[in-house]
Amino acid sequence: MILAELTITETAVIGLFVATIQFATLLFLAGLGETISERAGVLNLGVEGMMAIGAVFGFIGGVESGSPWVGLLVGTIAGGAIALLHATAAVALGADQVVSGLALTMLGLGLADFIGDDYTSDPRRALFAEVDIPGLSDIRIVGDVLFSASPVTYMAIVLGVIAWFVLNRTSIGLGLRAVGQSASTADAAGHSVVGMRMGAVVVGGALAGMSGAYLSTFVVGAWSVGVTAGRGWIAVALVIFGAWRPGRVAAGALLFGFTLALQSRLQPFGVNFSPILVSMLPYLLTVGVLVVISIRARNQPSPSPAGLGIPYRREER
Amino acid sequence: MSPAAVELDGIWKRFPGVIANAGASLTVRPGTVHAVLGENGAGKTTLMNCLAGVYLPDDGAIRIDGQEVRFSSPADALAAGIGMVHQEFRLVPTFTVAENVVLGAAPSILDMAAINREVAALAERFGFDADPERPVWQLSMGERQRVEILKALWRDARVLILDEPTAVLTPQEAVELGAVLRRMVEEDRAVIFISHKLDEVTSFCDEATVLRGGSTVAASIAIADVDAGQLAELMVGSSSAVKSLAPRVGVAGDVMLDVRKLTVTDSRGLTAVDALSLEVRSGEIVGIAGVAGNGQRALTDAIAGLETATSGSVTINGSDVTKAGTRERVDSGLAYIPEDRLGVGLAPKLPVTHNAVMRSYRTMRQGPLLSWDRAKAFCSDLISRFEVKVGRFDDPMASLSGGNLQRLLLGRELSGNPVVVVASQPTRGLDVAGVGAIQHLLVKQRDEGTGVLMISEDLDELLALADRILVMSEGRIVGEFDPRQASRAEIGEAMIGAHA
Numbered sequence A: 001m002i003l004a005e006l007t008i009t010e011t012a013v014i015g016l017f018v019a020t021i022q023f024a025t026l027l028f029l030a031g032l033g034e035t036i037s038e039r040a041g042v043l044n045l046g047v048e049g050m051m052a053i054g055a056v057f058g059f060i061g062g063v064e065s066g067s068p069w070v071g072l073l074v075g076t077i078a079g080g081a082i083a084l085l086h087a088t089a090a091v092a093l094g095a096d097q098v099v100s101g102l103a104l105t106m107l108g109l110g111l112a113d114f115i116g117d118d119y120t121s122d123p124r125r126a127l128f129a130e131v132d133i134p135g136l137s138d139i140r141i142v143g144d145v146l147f148s149a150s151p152v153t154y155m156a157i158v159l160g161v162i163a164w165f166v167l168n169r170t171s172i173g174l175g176l177r178a179v180g181q182s183a184s185t186a187d188a189a190g191h192s193v194v195g196m197r198m199g200a201v202v203v204g205g206a207l208a209g210m211s212g213a214y215l216s217t218f219v220v221g222a223w224s225v226g227v228t229a230g231r232g233w234i235a236v237a238l239v240i241f242g243a244w245r246p247g248r249v250a251a252g253a254l255l256f257g258f259t260l261a262l263q264s265r266l267q268p269f270g271v272n273f274s275p276i277l278v279s280m281l282p283y284l285l286t287v288g289v290l291v292v293i294s295i296r297a298r299n300q301p302s303p304s305p306a307g308l309g310i311p312y313r314r315e316e317r
Numbered sequence B: 001m002s003p004a005a006v007e008l009d010g011i012w013k014r015f016p017g018v019i020a021n022a023g024a025s026l027t028v029r030p031g032t033v034h035a036v037l038g039e040n041g042a043g044k045t046t047l048m049n050c051l052a053g054v055y056l057p058d059d060g061a062i063r064i065d066g067q068e069v070r071f072s073s074p075a076d077a078l079a080a081g082i083g084m085v086h087q088e089f090r091l092v093p094t095f096t097v098a099e100n101v102v103l104g105a106a107p108s109i110l111d112m113a114a115i116n117r118e119v120a121a122l123a124e125r126f127g128f129d130a131d132p133e134r135p136v137w138q139l140s141m142g143e144r145q146r147v148e149i150l151k152a153l154w155r156d157a158r159v160l161i162l163d164e165p166t167a168v169l170t171p172q173e174a175v176e177l178g179a180v181l182r183r184m185v186e187e188d189r190a191v192i193f194i195s196h197k198l199d200e201v202t203s204f205c206d207e208a209t210v211l212r213g214g215s216t217v218a219a220s221i222a223i224a225d226v227d228a229g230q231l232a233e234l235m236v237g238s239s240s241a242v243k244s245l246a247p248r249v250g251v252a253g254d255v256m257l258d259v260r261k262l263t264v265t266d267s268r269g270l271t272a273v274d275a276l277s278l279e280v281r282s283g284e285i286v287g288i289a290g291v292a293g294n295g296q297r298a299l300t301d302a303i304a305g306l307e308t309a310t311s312g313s314v315t316i317n318g319s320d321v322t323k324a325g326t327r328e329r330v331d332s333g334l335a336y337i338p339e340d341r342l343g344v345g346l347a348p349k350l351p352v353t354h355n356a357v358m359r360s361y362r363t364m365r366q367g368p369l370l371s372w373d374r375a376k377a378f379c380s381d382l383i384s385r386f387e388v389k390v391g392r393f394d395d396p397m398a399s400l401s402g403g404n405l406q407r408l409l410l411g412r413e414l415s416g417n418p419v420v421v422v423a424s425q426p427t428r429g430l431d432v433a434g435v436g437a438i439q440h441l442l443v444k445q446r447d448e449g450t451g452v453l454m455i456s457e458d459l460d461e462l463l464a465l466a467d468r469i470l471v472m473s474e475g476r477i478v479g480e481f482d483p484r485q486a487s488r489a490e491i492g493e494a495m496i497g498a499h500a
Helices: A010-037 A047-065 A068-092 A097-115 A142-146 A151-169 A171-181 A183-188 A194-217 A230-241 A246-263 A273-295 B045-049 B074-079 B097-100 B110-125 B143-156 B173-188 B198-204 B228-236 B296-304 B326-331 B341-347 B352-357 B372-385 B401-415 B432-447 B459-463 B487-499
Strands: B006-015 B020-028 B033-037 B059-064 B067-070 B082-085 B161-164 B190-195 B205-214 B215-223 B253-263 B271-281 B287-288 B313-318 B334-337 B420-424 B452-457 B468-473 B476-481
Touching: A010 A047, A010 A151, A010 A171, A010 A194, A010 A230, A010 A246, A010 B476, A047 A068, A047 A097, A047 A194, A047 A230, A047 B459, A068 A097, A068 A194, A142 A171, A151 A171, A151 A194, A151 A246, A171 A183, A171 A194, A171 B097, A183 A194, A183 B074, A194 A230, A194 A246, A230 A273, A230 B045, B020 B033, B020 B045, B020 B059, B020 B190, B020 B205, B033 B045, B033 B173, B033 B198, B033 B228, B033 B296, B045 B161, B045 B190, B059 B173, B059 B372, B074 B082, B082 B143, B097 B110, B097 B143, B110 B143, B143 B161, B143 B173, B143 B420, B173 B190, B173 B198, B173 B296, B173 B487, B190 B198, B198 B228, B205 B228, B205 B452, B228 B452, B253 B296, B253 B420, B253 B432, B271 B296, B271 B452, B271 B476, B287 B459, B296 B326, B296 B334, B296 B352, B296 B420, B296 B452, B326 B334, B334 B341, B334 B401, B341 B401, B352 B372, B352 B401, B432 B459, B459 B487, B468 B487, B476 B487
Parallel strands: B020 B215, B033 B190, B033 B205, B082 B161, B161 B190, B287 B452, B287 B468, B334 B420, B420 B452
Antiparallel strands: B006 B020, B006 B059, B059 B067, B205 B215, B253 B271, B253 B313, B468 B476
């Protein structure tokens, strides 16, 4: 990377797109997790809280061990562990998913602040280094944006492909989608609704935790109160925007990531537009998608899992 | 002799307040279609649910091919080769036919192209016509039923239980189903066919077991040895219960309900009711026959004001109510017994009193407030006049049995002295006593000069009650019959005619 050869505008453009990829990775990991959970029929509004837990454990794990990989692992496990609360309350015990999810956000944020209290001004760092893809990373501008990212970005792509494959090309995925569409049907066909759903929620939480750890081991690189800054909520909106499909969620993550990257970079480009309005864009786009979905739903079933948000209890007489 | 494919021995199953099975027994030989007959509430479905692993029997033994088994879930029963097609289909609407068929029994990595081929081949083997790649939400009820049967066959079920399979079929589809079942038993499988339609039982079953009051009253009788009358007698206990109601004495009077070129578009943008015209006169029962899902619900909802008409008009007792709300229609003299009685007709969680006064609460005002004393008085009057059995008045509506729910609903609707009654499936799912009471009330109402529009999937009921039968198919009236002259076959043909 030889910055001297680039003009100032080019540097700013690269900066914008590099940040886009970073935010997209962050949103995609959490959004993918939420997609898996919602495809199994469980709405988890605790993404923001799980992300915060992932961020604080990711940072602590990273600086205490000296390795960002350990940080990422610890953050992922912590995210999955806290998601188990939602899985137990909302799936195993059949509590209201909205209430339980919101509680998880509040609990996660509070717990993260409490645990991370001693680490807020910790000068230590455990950061991922960019990985240059040999040959490709030397391409002018494109190389810097696409082929010189953190290993987590490449991992997110691989995880996305795996998730797509499992959902669409395996019997477990078929069962999981059936559980989300019609739990009684899946139950009668021999799939364990509770097991499937709890698994999906925990995997979803782990991915949200990984997303948070990525924040504290790369994007921001430190732990501070409020480091997640509402990005968990954008991930929830992203799932709807992406119509519950991993590929579209990835595309949406790029778009939403771009709006996040743009917020702090409007001024350098000399654009006089309120960054606050830009920060509203993801939600506006999501509402737009919801309208499109409901218009199309007159002729075909909604892409939203039919059993989303409905606790399952076996029929009893 | 080889062991029976299925042997249920002295099955007991109790639910709170109800004994569904009291020592019922059933023996089914492989290679036969075995009918399980009985009236609503005779315990047929419960017994089959015990066999299919849905319920665990309280007492009694289940033996499959001579081996005693104990199923704790439907999946256990499936693994032992018992497949059941329930009345409410267990299908994922957004999945394709093939995805539904293999759900729960798929290879771990899905090669959909290969699965589609295998499902198509399986369908062909049993004489079905099924496109494995079509999403289930696009299929008719008859086609969905085939997907359910394919599900069981995909798992190589040795015993297939069908719970009232022909309720959702056209007469033609029912005949086709019979052919499929014959092909299954040729492969030495066993089919258990739950029904209360005697003509189907006699046309494609080999043996029959009759249940009454939760126990077996006749086991494995050969169909060839009995006639429909004998079976009916076994089912109801005495032949007198099968009675035909007296035809009307008076003459039809003025037009009370006039539907002109009514078109209704459903939520999916499809035409549910297509330029349909009909009239109901004072003092007559007009029956609408037809296979479920041919626009009956959209028609009754449009008459009641729950669905908006795209074009055409609805006139009740001379006043045009096409654009009127539901209250105005009620005030014009309409009574509506919706198909979905515990949902549209009654509020399941509200107390009995609230439900009872829902139509006429405006007459119970005390200043700006509702007089609960008068509401309770009204409710208790309704309950005694229509013989509704309730616990306490503030029990939730849903705690009542089907027959009592319907009596209260009918009582509430009829107590407003309506000029037109629109009753959709008013007797579906009720026991014999309930059916009789509801039918009697409708006939009485007719004799008092009310016009009654009755939608039923039970052709026998329409033949017994209606003064005129209109056949509805694909949103249109495709034929009119005089029940005293028309035959079941003629009407059945009209029901499916428009499909051809």
